[in-house]
Amino acid sequence: MYTGLLHLHSLLRWIALILLIISVVKAFSAWNNSSKLYTEGNRKLNLFTLISVHLQLVVGFVLYFVSPKVQFAADTMRNSTLRYFAVEHVLMMVIAIVLITIGYSKAKRLEIGFEKNKRIAVFYGLGLLLILVALAAAPYNIITKFF
Ligand code: HEM
Known part of the structure; x- marks a missing residue:
């Protein structure tokens, strides 16, 4: 089960990141353009992005309890x-x-x-930034690590 979840979490990272980047780019491109509508296409894209990060959250929470990399030992904070x-x-x-x-x-x-x-640009943009910071803060390269 652990390996399957880890593969799913790794695969979902790409889907979530790609969707998030497209959502943010599209929302920012409409930033100063009051004639740009929030189309059904925009809404669906932003909804799929939301679903992909929520799936990542669910898989991540299960991983949290089964992963050998999550341990609460005396030296957890030093490692x-x-x-x-x-x-x-x-x-x-x-x-x-x-x-x-x-x-x-x-x-x-x-x-x-x-x-x-505008609202999507700000909140999705901040979310994307934080995810990239979190990936970059890893003690080894998990951004491009494939499975
Ligand atoms: C969009 C959000 C997220 C992204 C892009 C992401 C990405 C990643 C990546 C790239 C790895 C390394 C996978 C590997 O070593 O093959 C990882 C591992 C992990 N993630 Fe996430 N993650 C996200 C959210 C979460 C959340 C919300 C949780 C917990 C609630 C979580 C829990 C974990 C755990 C426990 C591991 C370690 C798994 C292991 O190697 O044993 N993740 N994540």
Whole structure:
């Protein structure tokens, strides 16, 4: 089960990151353009991005309890790999996913299309930034590590 979940988490990272980058680029490209509408296509893209990070959250939480890299021992805080997966990774990723969720629901409640795009640009953009910081902060290269 552990190996399967780890592969799923690794695969989902690409899907979530690619969708998030497309959402952010599209939302920023509409930033100063009040004629840009928040189309059904935009809404669906942002929804799929939200779903992909929520799936990553669910898989990540299960991994948290089965991964050998998550251990609470006396030296957890002194060991950079153990500390990263027990604390830093989960904390930063959860905050990023909360920001993305807030962005989607704020955009949903607004009426004007370009205001919706702005909200997505800010919240999805901050979420993406935090995810990239969390990946870059890993004690070894997990960004390009393939499975
Ligand atoms: C979009 C958000 C996330 C991304 C992009 C992401 C990405 C990654 C990557 C690239 C790895 C390394 C995988 C490998 O070594 O093959 C990893 C490992 C891990 N992630 Fe995440 N993650 C995310 C969210 C989360 C969340 C929310 C949790 C927990 C609630 C979590 C828990 C873990 C755990 C426990 C591991 C260590 C698995 C192991 O190697 O044994 N992740 N994550």
